[in-house]
Amino acid sequence: MFRSTSSSAGRFSLGLGLGVIASALPMLASSAATGWEIVHDESRLGFEATQQGGRFEGRFEDFRADMRFSADDLAMSRFDVTVATGSINTGSSQRDSNLPDAEWFDTDAFPEAYYVTREIRATTDGYEAVGDLTIRDNTHEVVLPFTWQTEGDRAEMNGAVTIDRVRFGVGQGEWRDPSVAGHEVKVVVDLTLER
Amino acid sequence: MMKIRNTRDGWGAGAQLLHWLIAAGIATAMLLGWIMVNLPNSATKFELYALHKSLGITILALVLLRIVWRWINMVPDMPGTLSPREQKLAGAGHMALYALMLLMPLSGYVLNSAANFPLNVFGLVQIPNLTPESETLAEVASVMHLTFFWVLAAVLVAHIGAALRHHFVLHDDVLRRMLPVRRR
Numbered sequence: 140m141f142r143s144t145s146s147s148a149g150r151f152s153l154g155l156g157l158g159v160i161a162s163a164l165p166m167l168a169s170s171a172a173t174g175w176e177i178v179h180d181e182s183r184l185g186f187e188a189t190q191q192g193g194r195f196e197g198r199f200e201d202f203r204a205d206m207r208f209s210a211d212d213l214a215m216s217r218f219d220v221t222v223a224t225g226s227i228n229t230g231s232s233q234r235d236s237n238l239p240d241a242e243w244f245d246t247d248a249f250p251e252a253y254y255v256t257r258e259i260r261a262t263t264d265g266y267e268a269v270g271d272l273t274i275r276d277n278t279h280e281v282v283l284p285f286t287w288q289t290e291g292d293r294a295e296m297n298g299a300v301t302i303d304r305v306r307f308g309v310g311q312g313e314w315r316d317p318s319v320a321g322h323e324v325k326v327v328v329d330l331t332l333e334r
Numbered sequence: 335m336m337k338i339r340n341t342r343d344g345w346g347a348g349a350q351l352l353h354w355l356i357a358a359g360i361a362t363a364m365l366l367g368w369i370m371v372n373l374p375n376s377a378t379k380f381e382l383y384a385l386h387k388s389l390g391i392t393i394l395a396l397v398l399l400r401i402v403w404r405w406i407n408m409v410p411d412m413p414g415t416l417s418p419r420e421q422k423l424a425g426a427g428h429m430a431l432y433a434l435m436l437l438m439p440l441s442g443y444v445l446n447s448a449a450n451f452p453l454n455v456f457g458l459v460q461i462p463n464l465t466p467e468s469e470t471l472a473e474v475a476s477v478m479h480l481t482f483f484w485v486l487a488a489v490l491v492a493h494i495g496a497a498l499r500h501h502f503v504l505h506d507d508v509l510r511r512m513l514p515v516r517r518r
Contacts, residue, residue, distance in 0.1 A: 189452070189454075190451060190452055191380055191381075191383060191451070191452070191454065192384055192452075192454040192457045193451070193452025193454035193460050194452055194454070194460060195451075195452045229450075230450050231449055231450035231451060231467060232449075232467070233449045233450075233451070233472070234449075234450070313377060316377030316380070318381045318384065
């Protein structure tokens with residue numbers, strides 16, 4: 140009775156086989172592009188925004204990333220970043236008490252935001268990552284220019300890109316008005332990594 | 335021809351300009367403040383807040399300038415018709431006005447700082463916050479800002495009432511000498 144004649148079992152084993160091959164692919168890739176761990180104490184995923192025309196800064200305390208980067212193998216380099224939206228901290232309890240609300244990050248419905256690169260390429264000043272940023276299920280392409288310096292087993296990555304918060308549905312209704320909070324938000328990535 | 339500086343019997347153009355600029359600023363800031371806190375959340379509300387804060391900082395700067403100007407000018411004599419007790423009362427009233435003109439914007443500035451909100455004056459220049467973030471301090475500053483509002487409103491009623499009394503009841507030149515035209 141274990142010698143199944145059902146086709147579903149056959150498909151299952153075929154699927155399993157493909158899955159093993161597929162899961163082996165990144166391992167093959169990693170032999171070229173190095174995997175890096177973020178040193179969180181020395182890293183910052185921050186942003187600069189405006190409120191009533193005045194500038195302020197904030198950061199996400201909790202984020203993790205699968206970072207693969209080798210300057211000589213950009214084709215296999217890849218960033219896969221997950222950010223806990225509820226970990227936002229702008230140093231103002233009044234402001235921070237509003238940000239998890241439905242009009243802003245709606246952290247109950249969308250606890251995480253993502254940035255997944257599709258391509259990393261060299262530029263005259265360094266590199267740029269072409270990836271999809273997803274906040275509140277709104278996905279848009281974001282090109283992040285960055286520099287990367289490797290020294291031994293440590294690396295520094297610095298990048299910044301300005302995004303439009305409204306495209307991602309952050310700050311809706313009465314908060315949509317730019318006089319309340321500017322639409323442009325500069326995301327600043329300063330990471331220290333180890334391999 | 336009105337002089338820029340004060341004389342023994344009248345306020346110069348500098349003192350008058352500062353008096354009336356600050357008067358207009360205070361009236362507008364008080365009105366804006368009253369309207370904005372009673373509005374529901376809206377873009378208008380936040381624009382009024384930004385305007386109120388910008389105006390408050392401007393008034394603070396003008397008041398500091400005014401204190402310096404008063405310091406380096408003579409202060410015109412009060413009319414001799416006033417009793418020593420009335421002169422003392424007028425002096426105390428003006429001291430209270432100067433104190434409130436400083437405390438009012440300062441408590442607002444502290445309130446904004448303790449909330450760690452940025453403050454950009456009329457979209458022109460961002461000024462640094464005075465204090466670290468503190469919910470407790472923000473609450474204290476908020477209560478003080480509102481208290482000073484009521485005290486200032488009361489002292490202003492007395493100030494305007496006294497000026498009108500001088501003009502219409504006592505028929506002296508106390509009100510007229512704060513006006514550019516001083517014809518009798």
